[in-house]
Amino acid sequence: MNRKVRVRFAPSPTGGLHLGGVRTVLFNYLFAKQQGGDFILRIEDTDQTRFVSGAEDYIFQTLEWCGLVPDESPKHGGPFAPYRQSERKAMYRQYAEQLVKDGYAYYAFDTPADLEAMRVDFKTTENPSPQYNQHIRTKMRNSLTLGDDEVKQLIGEGIPYVIRIKMPEHETVSFTDMIRGEVSFHTSQVDDKVLLKADGMPTYHLAVVVDDYLMQISHAFRGEEWLPSAPVHLLLWKYLGWQNAMPQWAHLPLILKPDGNGKLSKRDGDRLGFPVFAMDWTDPKTNETTIGFKERGFLPEAFVNLLAMLGWNDGTDQELFTLNELIQKFSMDRVHKGGAKFDYEKARWYNHEWIKKTEASILAPAVQSLLTEKNITVTNTTLLHTVINLVKERCTLLPDFIPQSIFFFEAPVQVDTDSIKPKWDEKKNLFFTELIRAYELSTLWEATDLEKEFKELAAANQLKPGELMLPFRIMLVGGKFGPGVFDIAALIGKEDTVGRIKHTLSLLAS
RNA sequence: GCCCGGUUCGUCUAUCGGCUAGGACAUCUCCCUUUCACGGAGGAAAGACGGGUUCGAUUCCCGUACCGGGUACCA
Known part of the structure; x- marks a missing residue:
């Protein structure tokens, strides 16, 4: 069987896209691109009660930011449109009805209250x-227990009903998972899942099978939480007569909480202070914003890499x-079976590495807009690039560029004179006064020249350069951080260097 | 409860029967840096447990324990 790869x-669309979701996208994307296939985005909005406006748009923005753009989607269109299940509603019913006709499914008239009572009674x-299974179904109101006439009458009267799959009694359903190998289930352990809801919408179980078939999906990758319902899907492929077209399955391991147990959730991020969503997500109902990796200052390359x-x-x-290397090297059989606890420290490391290896010109727009937010207007892009190259190895997240580079464009607002004062004396004061004069007269303004002058003057004053470097640094950048002092002085120029020394001297005098 | 998965340093992981069990993050020590980082050298740190199979098991099989997922007219 040699068909085109389509995933x-x-x-x-119920909220922000979290790490696990984006990783599922990534693995789909990598596999598709490696195989020269197509990556389809389908919106599964069959639960109208959980629909959240803005969520679909958010998904597109996220994929775009990550560079994982679909070939077909509600937005990009494609030969299998529509790609929103709510817009495909009409197509599902016929398949559910066909299953009933063929004896693989049945109508069930139980009300929510009936089901609730069942769960209590058989508990x-x-x-x-208790599940609605082959045992319980004989005790409920459905087309298996009711007469044909009664069923017709109930339907005729407009009594709400659902269509449930009729699980066979003593079968073993098995399939080969690309990650887990042979997996099998006994049908006696699986319940009669609802296929078509009372509102006429399909459940996930029906919709995923019908759409994967209609959209000619060749490989279906999803989270491990779907493994238990796989037998339902397998049976549906078989009952609908599409077995030969069934995709190959792969159930991806879950991403777990860093501490404790369970799968990673948005709440863990809030609790432990790290993002879980790819981008900022504002819940339209509560107006609460959950921070995203993008806004925290992650590069999309790093985010994709760590995922x-x-x-x-x-x-x-x-x-x-x-991304290109991943496309080349990715293989489903090297995907783990076990879940992984998410480690934010390691995630930060990836970003740090990516900032270090990214060209200044690519980093520049982001850094520039960060500085603009601080009311710094950068006009000299050559200077900006030089600065970025000078400081990027000390930036883990993009916002780190603000404290690390702002003093190149503006004199520090706060000067940490407290760190100078304890060891400050008249000799040092004199040294810096002389340094001002020396620098004002100097015709060369390269880092090496400045350092040479600085050290010669220190020697002439019988002072160790070491005692003077820290005060000098604080004068120029405001605190104990940043790249080499003379590099900074060279870049900010004579006027600023001298001005900042003078300013600090006056602060120390008062 | 039942079903299905999983189990190597604190964390992410390598190992497809030969292991002195390797790497990375974090951690510790030292060097470099008269700041903060980067970088370099080194240290500590793991095969859940019990049975098999085998000349030899981390690796294969079976139990047990633990962890996770599922058990909705949610996906």
Whole structure:
């Protein structure tokens, strides 16, 4: 069987896209691009009660930021449109009805109250959550227990009903998962899932099978949380007569909380102070904003890189990969089976590495807009690039560029004179006064010249340069940080250097 | 409870029967840097447990334990 690779990411638009979601996108994307296939985005908005406006748009923005743009989607269009399940509503019913006709599904008229009563009535300590299964279904109001005439009558009267799959009694359903190998289930353990809801919308189970078939999906990758319902899907492919077209499955491991147990959730980020969503997400109902990796100052390259390494590696010690390298090297059989605890420190490390290896010209727009927010207007882009190259190795997140570079463009507002005062004396005061004169007269303004002059003057004053470097640094940058002092002096120029020394001297005098 | 997955340093992981168990993050020590970083050298740190199979098991099989997922007219 040699068909075109087509994969899909099928989120429901209920909120921000979290790490796990983006990683599922990434693995789909990598696989598709490697195989010369297509990556489809399908919106699974079959639950109207959970629909959140803005969520779909957010998904597109996120994918764009990550550089994982779909080939087909509600936005990009494509030969299998529409790509929003709510707009495909009409197509699902016929398949559900066909299943009923073929004896693989049945109508069920139980009300929510009936179901609730069932769960209470059949609840025991051994079976705390009774399912609507092959045993229970004989005790409920459905087309298996009711006569044909009664069923027709109920439907005719407009009584709400759902269509449920009729799980076979003693079968083993098995399939080969690309990551896990052979996985099998006993049908006696699986319940009669609802396929078509009372409002006429399909559930995930029906919709995913119908759409994957209609959209000719060749490989279906999704989170591990779907593994238990895989037998339902497998059976549906079979009952609908599409078995030969069934995609190959891969169930991806989950991303877990860094501490404690369970899968990573938005709340963990809030609690532990790190982002979980790719980008800022503002809940339209509560107006609460959850921070995203983008806004925290992550580069998309770093974000994609760290996500890829959460559950996959190429078997070597390499940890830094570009998207293109990932496309080349990715393979589903090297994806782990077990979940991975998310480590924010390591995530920061990836970003740090990416900032270091990214060209100043690429970093420049982001740094510039960060400075603009601080009311710094940068007109000299050559200077900006020089500054970025000088400080980027000490920046882990993009906003770190602000404290690390702002003093190149503006005299420090706060000067940490407290760190100078304890060891300040008249000799040093004299030295800096002389330094001002020396620098004012100097015709050369390169870092090496400035350092030479500085040290000669120190020697003439019988002072160790070491005692003077820190005060000098604080005068220029405001605190104990930043690149080499003479590099800074060279870049900010004579006027600023002298001005900042004078300013600090006056602060120390008062 | 039941079903399905999983289990190597604190964390992410390498190992596809030969291991003195390797790398990275974090941590510690030292060097470099008269700031903060970067960088360099080194240290500490792991195969859940019990049975098999085998000349040999981290690796294969079976139990047990623990962790995770599922058990909705949510995805």
